[in-house]
Amino acid sequence: MTASTTINRGESPNGDKSSSVLHQKVLGSRRFSNYWWATVVSVGATGFLLAGISSYLKINLLIVSDPTQLLFFPQGLVMGLYGSAGLLLALYLWLTVLWDVGGGYNEFDRQSGTIKIFRWGYPGKNRRIEIDSRTEDVQCVRVDIREGVNPRRALYLRVKGRRDIPLTRVGQPLSLQELEVQGAELARFLGVPLEGL
Numbered sequence: 168m169t170a171s172t173t174i175n176r177g178e179s180p181n182g183d184k185s186s187s188v189l190h191q192k193v194l195g196s197r198r199f200s201n202y203w204w205a206t207v208v209s210v211g212a213t214g215f216l217l218a219g220i221s222s223y224l225k226i227n228l229l230i231v232s233d234p235t236q237l238l239f240f241p242q243g244l245v246m247g248l249y250g251s252a253g254l255l256l257a258l259y260l261w262l263t264v265l266w267d268v269g270g271g272y273n274e275f276d277r278q279s280g281t282i283k284i285f286r287w288g289y290p291g292k293n294r295r296i297e298i299d300s301r302t303e304d305v306q307c308v309r310v311d312i313r314e315g316v317n318p319r320r321a322l323y324l325r326v327k328g329r330r331d332i333p334l335t336r337v338g339q340p341l342s343l344q345e346l347e348v349q350g351a352e353l354a355r356f357l358g359v360p361l362e363g364l
Contacts (some may be wrong), residue, residue, distance in 0.1 A: 195270025
């Protein structure tokens with residue numbers, strides 16, 4: 168989800184008191200769906216791993232069933248491997264949520280004429296992803312709508328001398344109404360055309 172906040176930093180040079188900074192928070196990996204899937208995978212993988220260990224030790228470690236009746240080779244071993252793989256996947260999901268990959272903000276400042284796009288990435292030398300540009304280099308705000316099996320609805324900023332810069336979150340697509348409102352608000356704020364609708 169992208170939430171917009173307009174900040175007024177005093178009077179603009181032409182004397183009106185219109186807002187001069189548009190700040191849009193971009194939701195990254197800390198979404199309900201990611202918490203849900205990380206929890207489901209963690210619980211399921213733990214169950215599979217405990218079933219595999221129970222079949223080896225012949226001690227029931229689960230509440231809901233009795234895996235001591237399983238033969239360790241091949242059923243218990245396979246369940247243990249599924250559990251281990253599931254726990255690795257759950258660890259990845261939890262770390263992605265912890266690091267808030269894809270989260271950040273878009274900031275457009277008319278007064279200073281700057282644009283700052285910031286996102287968090289995976290740990291390493293590219294953990295902080297920052298793109299700075301000038302407002303006068305912006306050519307348009309572009310709306311990209313693709314329907315089908317893998318729908319995509321996103322806003323892009325077309326800047327001279329650069330590739331189109333994505334402005335919306337990755338993952339769950341925005342509704343058409345929300346996309347249109349955000350695109351129109353940004354195009355009006357920057358004084359550029361809105362393309363793609």
